[in-house]
Amino acid sequence: MTKVMVITGSSQGIGAATALKAAAVGYDICVNYLSNEQAAFEVVDKIQKMGRSALAVRADVSDENDVVRLFAEVDKSLGKVDALVNNAGVLDQMMPVEKMSATRINRILTTNITSYFLCAREAIRRMSIANGGQGGAIVNVSSAAARLGSAHEYVDYAASKGAIDTMTIGLAKEVVANGIRVNAVRPGVIDTNIHEQSGDSNRVSKLKSQVPMQRGGTAEEVADAILWLLSDQASYSTGSFIDVTGGR
DSSP, rough: OOOEEEEEOOSSSSHHHHHHHHHHTTTEEEEEEEOOOHHHHHHHHHHHHHTOOEEEOOTTTHHHHHHHHHHHHHHHHTTOOOEEEOOOOOOOOOGGGOOOHHHHHHHHHHHHHIHHHHHHHHHHHHOOGGGTTTOOOEEEEOOOOOHHHTTOOOOHHHHHHHHHHHHHHHHHHHGGTTTEEEEEEEOBBSSSSGGGGTOTTHHHHHGGGSTTSSSSSSSSHHHHHHHHHSSSGGTTOOOOOOEEEETO
């Protein structure tokens, strides 16, 4: 039976890599995006050429109405979701906390935390055995920043990912009896364009000497960890974390 996966923020980077790898192992995919429509449809086209079904849905996943609409569109076009990857996230210009505005902080926390809760809620409503579902799996994309703190760079982003770690542990315990596993990956220095949001597009090359493996990671390497946690091979894993950090 075909399985359906929703991946938030999947027009590029880790989300796009996960979408392509998931399609390759048999999932139909909802590619969620906020602004980069062209990139989202390019991912959809690649998936369809693999012989899988794919749907691009523009939605601000920090907005409750948009999340409800997103899952309704998936229900209609692909079927009920079996797997959710909470991946959408933002950071902002590097600066110390003393210079951060409330507007910035609230944007980071709403996008990086509220969206994960809203999407998890809608997925659980469909997956839960108590609701007539077949169970499922959720993977939250956290960050090594949750452990490291990102001092002088973006403590707000790091704090948001710390919240996701706590959410992962608590939610895993809450839904396990209803056939749903919840795990997380914590990427480290990964070569994606999210670093442009911080104002330092060369951040990976600058930091790779601090990584024991002496290089940045790839989106595909993170996607492999996500796919493992979603797979039956991880059937006894819930509330757990995989660090994809090169040892950092």
